[in-house]
Amino acid sequence: MDMSHEYASEILDYYNGGAEKDRLQRGIGQIEFERTKELILRYLPAEKQVIYDIGGGIGVYSRWLAEMGHEVHMFELAPEAAKHAMELQRSHPSFNYNIEVSDARQLDRPDNSADFVLLMGPLYHLTEKSERIEALREAKRVLKENGVMILSAISRFGSALWGLSVYGDKNDFIEDDDFMEMIGRELTDGQHIRSEKYPHFIARAxxxxxxxxxxxxxxxxxCHEKTAAVEGPVWIVPAFEEKWAGRESRERLLAICRMVEEQESLLGMSPHLLAVARNR
Incomplete structure (x- = not known):
């Protein structure tokens, strides 16, 4: 990310401040984590792969992949997030993977050097189309011919649906003019600009x-192969935490996710989208 970018400091502060710590171990982050791993495993060969985790945050997926025996290289823009990943790695010898502070659009790796690429965060925060295309082309450059790339994106409708899901129960964000202005912009052109009133919301995206x-x-x-809903519509369950904690109810929620993951009319209901592409 160009450090002259108007919102660069906001984005870096958000991740340097620990936004990703334990996020995937609580709330609907739990279903995001389980479903993302499930979808990755469908395309990841069993034999050892050279994997580039671009925008790897604090290394949640890098650790998981390294423990399976793959050669993992993680690239993360936020220095404090990368530092946290390094600290976790030092405390757990099995977390053996390479960690670099790097911009997704300029990777210090040769052409065609990765078997498998994860692009799990950069598309969130590169707010101009030209920037996103640049990151995608750089990821394609380092991916071997016919290699698989898994890309994550945030759904256009996530904030609005979340606001509706808690309206009148947990809070009344819908009645706040700043919140309505924020989701109005998102629904119009996809640009997420959070109000100063909500510093815990995701940074500029x-x-x-x-x-x-x-x-x-x-x-x-x-070459686009498919786009799947990660959480699907099941995150709206009012008693999600309770039901996710139960083994049988959790499996039922996951089963529904799988049944509708490619249903085009429901894709936008999922907070996150995961797309699969090949370098052909």
Whole structure:
């Protein structure tokens, strides 16, 4: 990310401040984590792969992949997030992977050097289309021919649906003019600009529609294979925490996710989208 970017410090502060710590171990982050791993495993060969985790945050997926025996290289823009990943690695010898502070659009790796690429965060915060295409092309550059790339995007409709899901129960964000202005902008052009009233909301970002995500991948020269809903619609369950804690109810929620993951009419209901592409 160009450090002259108007919102660069906000984005870096958000991740340097620990936004990703334990996020995937609580609330609906739990279903995001389980479903993302499930979808990755469908495309990840069992034999040892060279994997680039671009925008790897605090290394949650890098650790998981390294423990399976893959050669993992994680690239993260926020220095404090990378530092936290390094500290975790030192305390757990099995977390053996390479960690670098790096911009997703300029990776210090040769062409065609990765078997498998994860691009799990950069598309969130590169708010101009040209920036996202640049990151996609750089990820394509380092990916071997016919290699698989898994890309994550935030759904255009996530904030609005979340606001509705808690309206009148846990809070009344819908009745706040700043919140309505924020989601109005998101629904109009995908640009997420949080109000100063909500510093815990995700930093400056771009929220995709499924069609936009596919088009950007193809414009970057990637062969799009599928886009799947990660959490699907099940995150709206009022008693989600309680039901996720139960083994049988958790499996039922996951089963529904799988049943509708490629249903085009429901893709936008999922807070996160995961797309699969090949370098052909």
């Amino acid at each position: 771009f929220f995709h529609t499924p069609a936009e995500l596919k088009c950007e991948m193809e414009e970057a020269g990637l």
